[in-house]
Amino acid sequence: MPRSAQSSSPPGVDGSPSDADAGHFPASLLYAAAKLYYTEDATQAEVATQLGTSRATVSRLLAEAKRRGIVRIEVVQPAELTSGDLGDRVARALSLTTVFLSHPLPQPGPGRGIVDVMGAALAPAVGQALSGAGLLPGDVLLVSSGRTVYEVAQYDLVPLPGVLVAPTVGGNDQPEEWYQTNEITRRVANRVNGRPNYLFAPALPGPDLYPSLLKDPSIQRVLHLWPHARCALMGVGAPPLMRSDIPQFVPTRSNSLRAAVGDVCSRFYDRDGNEVDFEGSDRLIAVELEALRHVPVTIAVAVGQDKVSSIIAGARGGYFNQLVTDPATAAAILDSVEG
Numbered sequence: 001m002p003r004s005a006q007s008s009s010p011p012g013v014d015g016s017p018s019d020a021d022a023g024h025f026p027a028s029l030l031y032a033a034a035k036l037y038y039t040e041d042a043t044q045a046e047v048a049t050q051l052g053t054s055r056a057t058v059s060r061l062l063a064e065a066k067r068r069g070i071v072r073i074e075v076v077q078p079a080e081l082t083s084g085d086l087g088d089r090v091a092r093a094l095s096l097t098t099v100f101l102s103h104p105l106p107q108p109g110p111g112r113g114i115v116d117v118m119g120a121a122l123a124p125a126v127g128q129a130l131s132g133a134g135l136l137p138g139d140v141l142l143v144s145s146g147r148t149v150y151e152v153a154q155y156d157l158v159p160l161p162g163v164l165v166a167p168t169v170g171g172n173d174q175p176e177e178w179y180q181t182n183e184i185t186r187r188v189a190n191r192v193n194g195r196p197n198y199l200f201a202p203a204l205p206g207p208d209l210y211p212s213l214l215k216d217p218s219i220q221r222v223l224h225l226w227p228h229a230r231c232a233l234m235g236v237g238a239p240p241l242m243r244s245d246i247p248q249f250v251p252t253r254s255n256s257l258r259a260a261v262g263d264v265c266s267r268f269y270d271r272d273g274n275e276v277d278f279e280g281s282d283r284l285i286a287v288e289l290e291a292l293r294h295v296p297v298t299i300a301v302a303v304g305q306d307k308v309s310s311i312i313a314g315a316r317g318g319y320f321n322q323l324v325t326d327p328a329t330a331a332a333i334l335d336s337v338e339g
Helices: 019-024 027-039 044-051 055-068 079-094 118-131 147-152 181-192 209-215 217-223 255-259 305-317 327-338
Strands: 098-101 140-143 164-167 229-235 262-264 267-269 297-301 322-325
Touching (some): 027 044, 027 055, 044 055, 079 098, 079 305, 079 322, 098 118, 098 327, 118 147, 118 229, 118 297, 140 181, 147 229, 147 297, 164 181, 209 217, 305 322, 305 327
Parallel strands (some): 098 322, 140 164, 140 229, 229 297
């Protein structure tokens, strides 16, 4: 007799319905089988014993439970794969060679801000970026001033023995240690086992002092390293007129800076990445933006919603070709570019 005609099977659980008849299983039976198997970690044989049926029927019960939505299985992408995909998308959106993502920044405790927790989170990703730069003894690594690079320099990076570490901008007259570029140079050199080279000059000397500084042999020695740099590590400044923390030499009342959305190495640029000058900037002792475009590996490190437009514009200007940031900032960059 054909199986479809066998309608007089015993009324037990294993009433021998075919796969085509599986939809006739009562929901209570599907739930019982699924709960035993998925929640209580019973084997299919154990489920069959408890329900008084066969393992084949248990298999059909579980399949039907999935089909009806009684069982919902979620496959969660590992964090490292999610971050990698996000980093790749940001790199494509900004035309960068690589984007290195840190772990998500921890929540700052009471009385603390993002600047107090970003260094530890960003340092491993910065170390990874520096490791990929292929620096050898005698190569020149330039470092900028700024709070982000300063905080990163409090933590271990990557051994780069014999690398020459030099500042990108003067600043020995600044009161905050994160704008004291010689201090940052020393810290970074210690973290990579490199050789520090100090620039004993203010970022913006007066008209009388400027020409004499350029003739000083100790200053010339550092300035002559800039064209030979193999790598640069730099922070990205937020729009200057929106910042509460900015080097003292920056004339925040300057009308020209209204167009600036960010800076690298104390050189400001607008939304399209074009340089923005200010009164006295012709005396600025800092790496030129055009020179940064010729450094083989330029690594920007920045986090925060206030840095999103600054990062995007800096990438448009071609002032860095790699970026270190956190997943939240990376997602905000994509929202801004793709939105």
